[in-house]
Amino acid sequence: MLGGLLLEREGSVVTRFRTRKTAELLAYLAYYCERSHPRETLIDLLWPESSIESGRHSLSMAISSLRPLLEPQGSHSYGTVLIADHFTVRLNPLLVTTDVSDIEKALKSAGKQEREADRIPAYCEAVELYSGEFLTGYYADWIFPEQQRLEELFFYALRQLIACLEKSGEIERALTYALRAASVAQMREEAHHEVIRLYLSAGRPDALRQKYRELEQLLQSEAANDMPPPPGTPLAPVGSSLLKQAGLERAGTPERSTGALSPAPSPVALIRSPQLEPVGGAVPIESRYYVNRAADGEFGDAITRRDSIVLVKGARQNGKTSLLARGLQQARDLGCNVVLTHFQVFNAQHFQSANTMLLALAEHLAEQLDLQTLPTAHWEERLGANLNFRRYLRREVLNRLTEPLVWGMDGIDFLFPYAFSNEVFGLFRSWHDERALDPGGPWAKLTLAIAYSTEAHLFISDGNQSPFNVGTRLTLEDFTLEQVSDLNRRYGSPLNPEELRRYFRVVAGQPYLVRRGLHEMVTRNVRMPEFERRADSEDWIFGEHLRRLALMLGRESPLLETVRGLLEGRSCASWEHFYRLRSAGILTGDSSLEARFRCPLYATFLKRHLS
16 A cells, blocks of 8 residues: 555456545555444445445445455455455455555564664565555545654654664665655655765765755755745745754855754554544544634533524534534533434434334434433334324433433434425424423423534425524534634644635635645645645545535536536526535525635636536
8 A cells, every 4th residue: 555556466466446435445444454344434434425325335336346356266264355244344354464564563573672683674674665655646534644654654664774774884774775765755854864964974975965966956946836935034945954954054065964863753653643633524522623613602602501402504514513522522511411313324214204213313312321211112103203202202311311411413414305304303393392381391401402504494394393493593604714824823834824815715714625735735745836736636635525516516407507607607596506505515605696606616626627
């Protein structure tokens, strides 16, 4: 997986796979070969925008196409390579090796040797195995931090190897490995610093002068790639500190430098320990990259007041799940019982009727609250689904809990297309109404916290049966320029103020795009000119995200024509199309007459893709 993805089986090499997702599945299973992976996790990782059934079908197809590539021609005493059942998928660790795991084994082997001379072969093996960047050309969220981790692991092995060779008196051999490090990471100052130090130790002034000229060229290329600084600002590109650290001046003979590299971190800390958290999905509660918005404070206030229903509405990939997670944690801190239901965990059989769905929800509650009385013991067919669920919730849940219950619901949009959803939503609304009629009753203990994207009024015809027009209603907006500026500072300010404004003109405040772009700039040293040039490319960091938008539009001809009209300068004539496109996160605005693309990047990509 270093330098690209390549599968070798019994001497045969495979570099082409049925689909790109099939290749990513193989890479993920091989990288985390030591454990089994729930199918739902793999679907969420590789096909997050697919429906439940579509995601399962895609995973099954990928597994089917991988199996003949992985399995040996004859039987093996250790069993099959690809192990999959109805719930999990994994690779057999007894039959699979990877270059990444081999590097980690080599470093562990080196650490067990007492004599430095005995560590050299193991460090050499680790260095030689690093043939390039991890999974070059792949841009999934989980890959970026591992690319950084493995590069650090490579340089750790190099540092240790060079130190051992120096102590053994093999200066020229140490220099060979230092030169390799400098060629692998040309913008990494410490690598050039080490080459200079070893040239000095080897007594090779001519080679040192040549290296000095190469550094001058590096500085010039850096300056050429950077935007010109404001007038009066001294030019200080990244590599300029290298000359000062190494004791080199722009004029005269380079001075001797005796400073060695700073101590390397332990390999234990580098193994499976990314420096930056991955971008995508819910932001961890302890994350330093979470941005608080107005809705965060309002949500917290509603939880403290124990409102009956708290609604968080926002476009896709806008941070609703992350906000919900923080609100539920606040409820836990207040001593409340907390349950979280994500409707994506349910499968087709649960969506067959109101009875199957409500029974699944009741079992979900019982499991998370560790209730001894199961719903099936109290479910009577003659009562119907709504009365059964209402009775179970009142008698066996609320009446038995001493503290309030906050029930978080995420991905409730999955319910909207089903005919029975009006029954379920009507039941949710009835709890709000009963709480108002009987303030001292059990319903006063219940708070529903619901995150959703879909316009409810497109699916619920009777407003009196809707829980989406009562309670506390919050709208989660995109980031402002000031919030993007604050996030830029948290990432170490890869963008100066002028670049930040240009950056905002590309991605606007779309939270996923903002964080993903900043993450790329920090981890891969991407400069603003390159970002502007490649942002709408299908084979770059936003490619998968942008292709999903195009795929979604391709399935909905009316929405596709509405988008084409907007790209051609026409207004959005259909309010229904506008609301659906706004829920999907493609458009923004307060009405169909004010419809506009959520960010310029979407407009640029779709105009090129749909023309």
